[in-house]
Amino acid sequence: MNERTGMILEFLFTLDKAKTILRKGYLGDGSRRESIAEHMWHLALWAMLLRDEIGFKADLLRTLELVLTHDLVEIYAGDTYAFDEAAVAGQKAREEEAAETLFSSLPNDLAGKFRGLWDEFEEARTPEARFAKALDHLQGFTQNCISKGKSWKENGISRERTFLRTDPPRETDPLFAEILDHLYDVADRENIWGGDKTRS
Numbered sequence: 001m002n003e004r005t006g007m008i009l010e011f012l013f014t015l016d017k018a019k020t021i022l023r024k025g026y027l028g029d030g031s032r033r034e035s036i037a038e039h040m041w042h043l044a045l046w047a048m049l050l051r052d053e054i055g056f057k058a059d060l061l062r063t064l065e066l067v068l069t070h071d072l073v074e075i076y077a078g079d080t081y082a083f084d085e086a087a088v089a090g091q092k093a094r095e096e097e098a099a100e101t102l103f104s105s106l107p108n109d110l111a112g113k114f115r116g117l118w119d120e121f122e123e124a125r126t127p128e129a130r131f132a133k134a135l136d137h138l139q140g141f142t143q144n145c146i147s148k149g150k151s152w153k154e155n156g157i158s159r160e161r162t163f164l165r166t167d168p169p170r171e172t173d174p175l176f177a178e179i180l181d182h183l184y185d186v187a188d189r190e191n192i193w194g195g196d197k198t199r200s
Contacts, residue, residue, distance in 0.1 A: 004107050011106050017075045024081045024155065025140055026147035033151075034143060036071040036079060042143075043067040046135045054173045058131040066132040069114060070121040073098040082140070082165055083157055134169035134176055141166055145183050149192025157194045159187070 001009070018037040025034050047063045071079075076098035080091040103115045120126055124133045141162060144152055151157070166184075169176040187193065 007105065007107050008110070014075065014102070014105065015072065018072060021074050021079055023079050023140075024151045025143040026150045028143075028146040030147050030150050036074050039139065040068050040071055043132070043135050043139050046139055047132065050135070050175065051131070054131065054175050056127055056173065058127045062128040063132050065117050066121045066128055067135065069117040070132065070136065072114075073102055073118065076101055081155070083155060083161060130172055134172040137165045138169045138176055138179065141180070142183060145187055145192065148190065149187065149194065152192065152194040155194060159184075159193045
């Protein structure tokens with residue numbers, strides 16, 4: 001095997017760890033927390049299903065590349081809970097370091113491509129990145145709804161605090177606002193909110 005193929009194969013071996021890094025949100029049946037690999041796979045399906053429903057053009061292949069790359073750095077940086085203010089404060093530095101470590105293990109051209117995708121997602125300047133980032137927030141919110149607010153209840157997350165995650169997709173496209181209005185109605189009806197016990 002040549003060196004380039006060996007580097008790619010080793011990178012793919014490393015990516016297997018994404019199946020073991022857990023997020024705060026639970027699977028729909030509440031049996032366990034969702035992995036970052038499951039989250040990225042689910043986001044890819046959201047993109048495939050909603051790309052033609054939104055009111056702006058976004059290239060599907062590029063969007064898929066973004067959603068399947070955006071959380072890979074968490075293999076080294078770990079998942080950062082959006083409502084943990086102390087962890088969020090150091091998130092950028094942790095993830096920058098993780099991106100350098102992870103992507104530099106690839107051949108130079110692929111390292112540049114993957115780093116470019118990660119940066120594009122983080123900066124959310126392109127239509128595809130705005131779409132991908134909105135889906136990222138929307139999927140996480142939805143996961144809490146279908147798991148009956150298990151994570152919200154464990155972490156004391158009130159309805160109002162979730163606006164931190166839902167305002168950005170709401171502002172990205174009217175379709176997302178429509179979906180969120182429905183989900184908030186369901187969450188209100190089923191009373192799946194946590195209190196506001198923690199501000200950490």
